[in-house]
Amino acid sequence: MEQVVGDIPPVTRSWIIAAVGTSVLVECQLIAPLQLYFSWKNAVGHMQLWRFFTTFFYFGPLSFDLVFHLFFIMRYSRLLEENSFSNRRADYIYLLALCATFLLAISPLLTLPFLSSSLAFALVYIWSRRNPSIKMSLFGVITITAPYLPHCLVAFSWLLQGGFEAAVGDIVGILAGHTYVFLQDYWPREMWSESGKGEIRTPAIV
Structure with a gap:
């Protein structure tokens, strides 16, 4: 088990x-979900920054649902x-931070107290767009190419x-992921940026 965990990138x-x-902490009743969910009123107004x-x-x-999300x-x-981010750990952390910021910014428009699933789905979308030729078996029933995976899961x-x-959590995850892919992959290719690189630059501090 230790070897399996150790093989997962950091x-x-x-x-x-x-x-x-x-x-586990929630299951042991050491903390309650009400102490964890996000709202701007609690996070900023009451200085509960951990949210x-x-x-x-x-x-x-x-539960099985937790196992599914961890998978x-x-x-x-x-x-x-x-x-995509091999030997670029800072860039990957910055990707997560940008997607998380997007989700936090639009959270007042939604009824999603927890944004974990949406962030995970954003990664599914980004991966699918960067691997368009990979074929996948969906639930062992039909074969699709990777870009269709997020839309099938939403359906x-x-x-x-x-x-x-x-499905709203998955949909906003797609929006977060697409915003990143558009700025980093599509926009530079369409606009022929002089640098040839994406519009998103990881700050040196990261």
């Missing part, structure tokens, strides 16, 4: 440990960190879990 590993640890982070760590109680982090965050959530409200 940023992804830290996120998984934080997610599992948060759920800026805990909203991205809590995926729910110990998504384990797979797609790891693939991004090991491939399944919409149809099987309760309409728009069940």
Whole structure:
């Protein structure tokens, strides 16, 4: 087990440990979900600054749903960190920070107290756009190429879990991921930027 955990790249590993640890603390009733969710009123008005982070760590109680989300982090965050961001840990941290900031900024428009699933879904979208030729088997039923994966998952959530409200977290994750991909990949290619690089630059302090 120690070897398996050690093989996970550091940023992804830290996120998984934080997610599992948060759920364990809630399960042991040492903390309550009400202390973790995000709202600007509590985070800024009451100076409960930890809510800026805990909203991205809590995926729910110990359950199959938690395992499902951890699988998504384990797979797609790891693939991004090991491939697109290989030897670029600061850039990957900055990617997570930008997507998290986007989600926090639009959170007043939504009823999403926890943004962890949306952040994880943003990574799924980014990975799918950067690997357009990869073919995947969706639930062992149909074969699709990677760019269709996020949309198929949204459709399944919409149809099987309760309409728009069940899928809204995934949808805003797509918006966050697409904003990053547009600025970093599409915009420079379309506008023929002189540098040939994306518009997003990781600050030196990171």
